[in-house]
Amino acid sequence: MYEQSVDRLACALGGKVVLPPAFQYIPSMLVSYDWRSRHAGLMAIAAIAEGTGRVMQNELGKIVDLVTPMFKDSHPRVRYAACQCIGQLCTDLEEVIQEQFHEQLFPVLVQALEDPEPRVHAHAAAALINFCEGVEREILLPYLDPIVERLLKLLNPGGDQAAVKQYVQEQAVTTLAMVADASEGGFAKHYPTIMPLLLSVLQNADGREYQKLRIKAMECAGLIAIAVGKEVFRPDSNALIEQLIRIQKSPQDVNDTQLSHYLMATWSKVCQALGEEFEPYLPVVMPSILTTASAKADISVYDEDAENLEEKEGWEIIEMDGQTLGIRTSSIDEKCQAFETLVIYCSTLGSHFAPYLSQTLEITLPALKFYFHDGVREAAAMLAPMLLACGKQSNTLTTQMLSAIFHQLISCISTEHDSSFLSSLYKCFCDCLRLIGGPASLSPEYSHGLMEATKRQLHSIADKRKARTQRVQREMESGGGDEGLKEEMGMLEEIEDYALEDMGRCLQMFDGNHQLLIAVGSVKELGMGLYHGEEED
Structure with a gap:
């Protein structure tokens, strides 16, 4: 709640008003003996970044110098907050922080992937996604090997599989997908190691508890296929397509609302990777897409004014032609994805x-x-x-x-x-x-x-x-x-x-x-x- 309040305050007042008083306190908080103060200082920087970004750019070097030592803090929650802080700065100051401070930030994020605390190394992987979204390919390539090697260890650590945290694997797969997308052809050398792992996940992760891991593996496989290109991907294309067909034909869990979205997205990525060679699979994918694209909007008409109604989850209330309408957003979002x-x-x-x-x-x-x-x-x-x-x-x-x-x-x-x-x-x-x-x-x-x-x-x-x-x-x-x-x-x-x-x-x-x-x-x-x-x- 306090973070949201600080965020709103920064957005309302701007950097010239908020940054000076904030940084009267934050540096001393980051060196406090109490881990809670150090944690709060980092989260405060993350919270005010959006509203103060343009002014913060002028002091970004000092802020990076304050934050990077916190990745070695003795308390895992502080290290977690350091990942959160850098990830948020990468979003709110996209491209600026990546271009100017990648030499300071990439090494600490890569090192954090080996943190002994699972929630910390998972959050470091999440922060890398934010970093890669605004980074130039040439900047990313020198760090590609150590990033991929550590993400693979998180995905397939060996040893006691019972000790593996599934949320860590899900995050590792998600980050691999983003890194592959950002590095494009530079990812090809890692393809022979990663694609078999993803195909194994798709083949074996059938239980309800693996729903998120499975859809993330689908997304990752599709992005990697595009990144490495047709010639590299072709030998594995049939294996991936067979898994997609199997998943598509399997009985669907009514509570799994994301599977159809990720299936459609992955099929489109396979098409982009294979080009005209995808034509034989159109009969597999087109019937469901045409059905989704032609779906009518799920609409309810209300007697009350829109301002007097509370929106239900999954519904949007709008005024159109003098009527108050409720629209189920999931159905029209699916329609939009089908057209895209x-x-x-x-x-x-x-x-x-x-x-x-x-x-x-x-x-x-x-x-x-x-x-x-x-x-x-x-x-x-x-x-x-x-x-x-x-x-x-x-x-x-x-x-x-x-x-x-x-x-x-x-x-x-x-x-x-x-x-x-x-x-x-x-x-x-x-x-x-x-x-x-x-x-x-x-x-x-x-x-x-x-x-x-x-x-x-x-x-x-x-x-x-x-x-x-x-x-x-x-x-x-x-x-x-x-x-x-x-x-x-x-x-x-x-x-x-x-x-x-x-x-x-x-x-x-x-x-x-x-x-x-x-x-x-x-x-x-x-x-x-x-x-x-x-x-x-």
């Missing part, structure tokens, strides 16, 4: 995806108007031109498919209220237009429809900007001028500008001097210029 997986399959397989072109297009075009999840719509907008390209390459594209694509895109552009997604729709339209040979290949009906939809959007954005300007003027006249309100309006304006830019690019494809380009510029000038970078904390 279809993007991977189609982009990787190209013309080899053709047997599923028609079915996929049937569910993709309506998904452009799936207003309950932005991720579904964004994935559908990416997928539409890929499907068009697939049809063109495989000679399976029909005039009906083309008509359906452009009709739906124009309909979406005409009615879209979200400027961010409007930008995606124009990009999607332009990509599709290029694939058919440019504006000359588009029927006059659709050219006219696009221009009418664009005029409608220009009027809509202009009206929004005028209303915002009037609101700010009223606020200033009444002595208001809330900074939070200006910031929110500035963000909306910035998103609209991106949409206007994509709108302009689309119009230029038709005519470099298109008359609507003047209107695009005029609407842009209606902006108040409220976004000009972020201020210092």
Whole structure:
């Protein structure tokens, strides 16, 4: 509770206010005889990092010098807190701390993987994930061998297997996956040792108690396959695919809510690793993906206002068209993952995806108007031109498919209220237009429809900007001028500008001097210029 309070305080007040008083106390806490004070000092640094990050960067060297000796502390909870502190700093000061202080931090984290206390070496492995998420491959490679060697010892320590902590193995597998992803081809030398271990886990870890270890092994195997590439992975691909098929066909534990997610994700990674060689396995994976992608949202309609309702776990309450709706988030998250997986399959397989072109297009075009999840719509907008390209390459594209694509895109552009997604729709339209040979290949009906939809959007954005300007003027006249309100309006304006830019690019494809380009510029000038970078904390 206290950590959360400090975190919120730092986020609210910023680094200039919080850091000076905090570091009046933290250095003395870190040298206290009481381990609880040393622990609290480290956790305090971790807690304030998010809110004070920009100012903290200037003192980062001193902070690293304070924290690194704590990895040798006599008390395991202090060493655990040191791992927590570095892991949090790597997240909140991503790339900065990795680039400037990797020589100090990598060695202490690697050494902590051999800590005698299981919870400490597991947390060191977790901190390495945060470190690797913001590290350049060239920085990671010199440390790769000692990291992998120690993680393998955690995964398969030998000796008394009864003494092995399963949560340590789960964390070791998770960290191996991240390290493989970050190091890319540099991981190939460790592949012959690691992949057989992962396949063994998938083959033997069938009990309910091994659910997490199994899904982490799946994730790790998929990421390693991508990292080492097709030539290295190919000899083991059949063995991994056989295990995935076996797991997919096995009776599912109704309480295992993560298995389907990790199965779908691992199949997509295997596809990325094998490329076009994945085509024979499409009949295995596509039926369930198409079913998930075409699922309807699980919705409840409430009589009360949204603000008077408490959200149930797994449900989100929203206002739409004057109604209060409850949406089960798990089902629409699964739908989003299914569409993102279809993007991977189609982009990787190209013309080899053709047997599923028609079915996929049937569910993709309506998904452009799936207003309950932005991720579904964004994935559908990416997928539409890929499907068009697939049809063109495989000679399976029909005039009906083309008509359906452009009709739906124009309909979406005409009615879209979200400027961010409007930008995606124009990009999607332009990509599709290029694939058919440019504006000359588009029927006059659709050219006219696009221009009418664009005029409608220009009027809509202009009206929004005028209303915002009037609101700010009223606020200033009444002595208001809330900074939070200006910031929110500035963000909306910035998103609209991106949409206007994509709108302009689309119009230029038709005519470099298109008359609507003047209107695009005029609407842009209606902006108040409220976004000009972020201020210092």
